[in-house]
Amino acid sequence: MPAEWEPHRGTWLSWPHKEASWPGKFGPVPAIFARMVRHLADHEEVHINVAGPAMELDVRRLLSDEDANSGNVFFHYNPTNDAWCRDHGPIFLQRRQGNQSDEAIVDWNFNAWGGKYPPYDLDDVVPTRIAKELGLPVFHPGIVMEGGSIDVNGKGTLLTTEACLLHPNRNPQLDRQAIEGYLRDYFGVSHILWLGDGITGDDTDGHIDDLTRFVDPATVVTVVEDDPADENYEPLQDNLERLNRMTDQDGRPLRVVTLPMPRPLYYEGQRLPASYANFYIANGVVLLPTYDPDPDEQARATLQSLFPT
Template identity: 35%
Template sequence: MTIPPPKPEWAHHDAVWIGFPSHPELWLEDLPSARIEVAAFAKAVHAEGRGEKVILVAADDEAAAAAKLLVGNAAKIVVEPFGDIWLRDTAAIIGGDRTAHDFRFNGWGGKYDLEGDDDIGLRLAERARFKTEEHGWVLEGGAIDGDGTGLVVTTEQCLLNRNRNPQLTKADVEELLHKDLGYSQVLWLGDGLLNDHTDGHVDNLARFVGENRLLIPEAAENDPNWRIYQDAARRAEAFGVEVVRFPSPGRVLNDDEEIIPASYMNFYIGNAAVVVPLYGQENDQAAIDALAKLFPGRAIIGQRADHILTGGGSFHCISQQIPGA
């Protein structure tokens, strides 16, 4: 029997899990600032009670106490040990059948093997009293994005990467996405952003903003990802998807003058607000304005995410929504 696909992110949420930076050895000098950015994100999603319930997940009691000081009553804080905060990839995906689907996690192809990341999804789902189903293949939530109709978008760079499921063909992956999550159509894009340690997660490249309506960046001046954006748009249009172009922050460098995968696409769509990461780039306001046209019923909140980005992701990467029934 085919299960219904997960609801799209713009559908109503009961709650959201958000990871809170907890390990000084991972975050180093960025830890205090990353915590401030995550707390600001949590409060924006909560929207003084107009948004969804926020469940802030801390890995230990020290982090939980720090979180409480920063968010007050805007979030429920729970302690569950994890490797790091990227719950989009490690938390379970709540399917259209209200089952928590927990997939294997191998540290983004063996890059970061951190204790607790392999079972945090199962523990959070059981804490929330979901019926759970475990799946024996590697899949991260940031690698896929669906529009609620059965259509899902992903990248070949990630889901066909030999460091994830080397035994699976493209047809195998499509079959498993259908069997385990109810997706009936798969739009395959090519590569993700340059220097993305996730091997091209789609939530930095392309996001559905409506049924069969896909948001893809338009290259900024001197944009290192311009060919990737062009290829993604070409593939999506050929597939028959309506493509909407969106600003890009362009070339963003770290302190070592290396290109980092900064993306406005890593926004989170909450019940009351869409929260978009900003990086102090020329197109920051353009990204906010574009989202306001796409989500007229929600507040569009732009927040700096520079310190979260030092860990490799942004607001979408650290969150996993719990859809309403």
């Protein structure tokens, strides 16, 4: 499995339509997605899953309003239950032999983060639908896994969390050793690193993409909370301590760079899982969520130093 920063042809998105995923806040979401597409399409192809022609027309209007590079945007009639393509979308694998590169897609079972948000039948089949359209072979491990629950450095090392992959709402029949076997067999990795818990309010049960990310083969960024009274302080300190003891696939210590946490954000009394680790690396651009001016700038400057071009 290639690392996210490696040169790639394009990005896949599933267009947002489920208002319940942004309760009371859905109004601006499609326009924000259109702005994301504009930034991405200046650097690479953008492939968008939509329900059909009517949704495609609506999205094209939004993209036109944003002056997105429509020549780099492609629509695919893959209806979805929700918009979280990093989790339910295809994971592309590559096998390089000399100058030849073979591609395939791995299609894990998807159960909407432990069955929390049914229905999820449409999301579950998206990778296989895309593989069929692209004419690529597809592998079906037969266990539950989301793309946001793992991160790789492209050299054989994979990061994940105990909170998510060992949670009984995913694969209760499997222990850590069995899950590691699936990770090795279907991602082609040789070295697996386990962090502990995720941040408060994260209904994915602790996805790694909210915590710690590879930014090059030897470097990770990880979020830390500075306030000892904050409920995220201890789990994030534990993760930081683990990372400082970890090595890559060749036994070399990881370089660990910290990112701040934004101030706590709440909706109807529930803390939201806001995190600067939930960025996306495209060709020549990094998309970073923002929440709070001072830590926003600190996070932006940190990532800018790690991705200078």
